[in-house]
Amino acid sequence: MSTTLPTSQKALYLPAVKQPLVIKDAPVRQPSAGEVLVRNESVALNPIDWKLQASLMPRKLSDFPLILGYDGSGVVVSIGDDVANVKVGDRVFYEGELGGNGENATFQQYTIVPAHLVGKVPSNISFDQAATLPVGLATAAVGLYQDKFEFGGAGLLAPWLDGGRGRYTNEPIFIIGGAACTGQAAIMFAKLSGFNPIITTSSPHNFALLKSLGADYTLDRNENLRSVEAYTTLPLYNAFDAVGSAESQTVAQRVLSPGGTLISVHPNSIPHAKQDISKKILFMWGSMHSPQNKKLATNLFESIYGLLESGDIKPNNVEYVPGGLNAVENQLKHLQRGEVSGKKIIVRPSETV
CATH class of the missing domain: 3.90.180.10 (Medium-chain alcohol dehydrogenases, catalytic domain)
Structure with missing residues (x-):
């Protein structure tokens, strides 16, 4: 036709x-x-x-x-x-x-x-x-909700699936580069998933934007962050890096709790001598065209109309x-x-x- x-x-x-x-x-x-x-x-x-x-x-x-x-x-x-x-x-x-x-x-x-x-x-x-x-949603969805395998994600239950919405209430998440298109999508997905608090970094002129998307704490990206204890006393097991530099990965690895997972838009760039083996670093492959992401893509795009119409995704x-x-x-x-x-x-x- x-x-x-x-x-x-x-x-x-x-x-x-x-x-x-x-x-x-x-x-x-x-x-x-x-x-x-x-x-x-x-x-x-x-x-x-x-x-x-x-x-x-x-x-x-x-x-x-x-x-x-x-x-x-x-x-x-x-x-x-x-x-x-x-x-x-x-x-x-x-x-x-x-x-x-x-x-x-x-x-x-x-x-x-x-x-x-x-x-x-x-x-x-x-x-x-x-x-x-498209690119921001696809990359963030893979990084957060694809299974934990090479080029996969954090293995979380997606909020558009049964039992996924609000599932991670009272669990913190740290998102580096919140103003990037992928970072913005990660903040909105994290909000739907119930993460609290959502801690993110950006330039100060983007703080209001990121709070409107669901971020609880917005930190200057140039701040020398040593820990997130000022923002949560809960263990931090999930970090999402929308920047992908050695510096951003190093910061995320530093603030993660032992056993935590860092999902990054770039392969691990931390020098070997500075890598903490108690924390996992995974590189997300954000293309929904990849056969391994077909099921995730199908479920996301079937649900996206309602999420956009309601304003849950902006x-x-x-x-x-x-x-x-x-x-x-x-x-x-x-x-x-x-x-x-x-x-x-x-x-x-x-x-x-």
Whole structure:
């Protein structure tokens, strides 16, 4: 089932590492069984986009030219066989994926998405707002609620499952980098899970934002934190690191109680001599496209509509930049210079010329 669609579209390519991005024509493909085609209304920028361009996130030479982009929202315009969770015309958001022929990336006007990886968007959420959500929600969900295995998570019971909401009442959690999109999602999930207190770090100008999401204590990210005893006398068994540096991991390891688990967005970077073997450090692989995350992804996206409609999950603040995909190159420079905090930059692919 489909509407009348164009055969070509504008897409943003990275020709090779350390090269400028270029806009080229790309085919509009029809979805296969279990897939949907989304007309992208809004897409968001992420730090990984500039890191790929700068070759800080290595890719095979055969991957290039590469269409970038991980966050997207839009309208379902075609569905493949065996798709029952969405229909043509539905407003959705989704997490993109790089590689192959580029059909699953978001920096283009149309994207193919596995049907179980799209979440419906309620009327109280705009397309710009919806596009801020996928990467942060996916990474935080894997980090907190995936089982404890390599590239997994803390093994907690998700709040959208039976018995999960409020399950961890009167257990503290420490979240480093609360203003990052992943950190914001982790705070909101932790609130739904009942954690108390929720202790987080950020720049002071983001304190009010993080408290509005559910944080109990907001600490200056530059503070030399030696312990969390000033904020809780309970053992601290869960820490979530949305920064992923050796410094942030060291702080989290220091304040964790013996037997605690640190989930980080980056592999363990603490020098071997300073690692505390009484505390576990795990690297979360936040892609919902990974087969090991399919069950988690399906359950999350089935539940997300209600969580967004109720306001239990809120989108990031939006900075809309006109110019469509033409604006991405310059905006990635702002991200690289650390000039974006507590919000996401959004462009609308339909404005591309």
